[in-house]
Amino acid sequence: MTHPSSLLARAALGALALGALTSVGCVRRYSQPSPEEPHADVQIRVVHHATLGTNVDEIVTINGEAVTLSEGGGGVRQGTMRVRPEGLQYGFETEFYHFIQTQEWRTVYDTQRYQCGYNRQGPVYCTRQVPRQQLVTVTQRVSDGGCGAALDQVPYAGAVYLVQYEFAGVGQCQATCQRLVQDANGQMQATQCGATEPAPASQFPPSSGYVSEVVPAGQAGGTAGGEVIIQQQ
Numbered sequence: 001m002t003h004p005s006s007l008l009a010r011a012a013l014g015a016l017a018l019g020a021l022t023s024v025g026c027v028r029r030y031s032q033p034s035p036e037e038p039h040a041d042v043q044i045r046v047v048h049h050a051t052l053g054t055n056v057d058e059i060v061t062i063n064g065e066a067v068t069l070s071e072g073g074g075g076v077r078q079g080t081m082r083v084r085p086e087g088l089q090y091g092f093e094t095e096f097y098h099f100i101q102t103q104e105w106r107t108v109y110d111t112q113r114y115q116c117g118y119n120r121q122g123p124v125y126c127t128r129q130v131p132r133q134q135l136v137t138v139t140q141r142v143s144d145g146g147c148g149a150a151l152d153q154v155p156y157a158g159a160v161y162l163v164q165y166e167f168a169g170v171g172q173c174q175a176t177c178q179r180l181v182q183d184a185n186g187q188m189q190a191t192q193c194g195a196t197e198p199a200p201a202s203q204f205p206p207s208s209g210y211v212s213e214v215v216p217a218g219q220a221g222g223t224a225g226g227e228v229i230i231q232q233q
Contacts, residue, residue, distance in 0.1 A: 030065035032082045038157035039082040046092070048075035049168040053096035053144035060165070061091040085157040092165040092175055095146035101139050108134045145170035153177055153193060158200035161193065 033039045044060060046069060060067045062083065069077040109129040116126035147167055155161055160180040167173045177193035191197055 027059065027061065027064070027066040030062045030067045030081070033084050035082070037082075038085055040085060040155035040157060040159045040161060041080060042083050042155065042161045042163055043078060043080045044069060044090070045076060045078040045162065045164045047164065047166045048094075049166060050172075051075075051096070052146075052170070053098045055098060056094065056096050058094045059091075062088055064089075064091070083155055085155055088153050088155065090151045090153070090163055090165075090175060091148070092150070092173065093146070093148040094167050094173065096144040097141050098144060099139055100142055101137055103135055104138050105133050106136045107131050147171050147173035149173045149175040151175040151177055155193075156197070156200050159197075160188070162190065 044067060046058065046060065060069060067079065067081065069079040071077055109131050111127055112130045113125055113127050115123050117124040147170060149165060151163065153161075153163070162178045162180060163175065164178075165173065165175045178190040179193050179197040180188045180190055181198065183189050
C-alpha cells in the first residue's frame with residue numbers, strides 16, 4: 001500500500017521577526033480528534049542544544065493551531081496527542097530575547113486651570129493641556145536571535161509517530177519525523193516517515209502515550225546518528 005503523503009522538512013528558516021511570537025495569545029489552540037475518530041498518536045518533542053538569552057518565546061503549531069507541551073528536564077519539552085489522518089503541517093518558532101532600560105525625553109501634558117472670563121456668579125475658569133519635556137525610563141525588548149522550522153506530514157490512522165524539533169542556534173534548527181513500529185518481539189522501532197512506511201495493522205492506536213529516549217551521537221537529546229528507544233507507558 002502506497003502512503004499518500006510527502007514529508008518535507010524545511011529547517012533553518014532564519015531569525016524570527018519580533019512580533020512573530022508575541023502574538024501567541026491570539027493563536028487558536030489545537031483541537032484533537034476524539035478517541036473514537038480515526039487518528040494517529042504523535043509525540044512532539046522540542047529539544048534545545050543552545051541558550052541565547054535570559055528569556056525565550058516558543059510556539060509549536062499544527063496547521064496553525066498552538067500545541068501545549070509539558071516541561072521536562074535537560075531543555076526538553078514534549079507532549080503526546082491525537083491527530084487526524086490528513087495533511088498536517090507542524091510549525092516551530094523560537095526566539096530568545098532580553099530587556100534593557102534606557103532614559104528618553106518624552107512630551108507629557110499637564111492640566112492647567114486658568115481664568116477665562118466672568119459671569120454673574122463671578123470668574124469663569126477653563127482648563128488646557130500644557131506640554132513639557134520629561135525624562136522617563138523606557139523598557140525595551142531586544143532579540144538575541146532565533147530560528148523556525150516546518151514539517152509536512154499525512155499520518156496513517158492507527159500509527160504512532162515521533163516529531164522532534166531541535167534548536168542549536170540562530171538559524172540552526174530542524175524538524176524531523178519518525179514512525180514507531182512494533183516488531184515481532186514487541187519492541188518499538190523507529191523508521192523514517194514517508195511513502196515507504198508500512199501501513200498499520202489497526203486503524204486505531206492504543207492512545208496510551210509513549211516516552212521516547214533519544215540517544216544521540218555527541219549531543220544530548222539529539223537525533224543525528226542516534227538510536228531511538230521507545231517505551232510504552
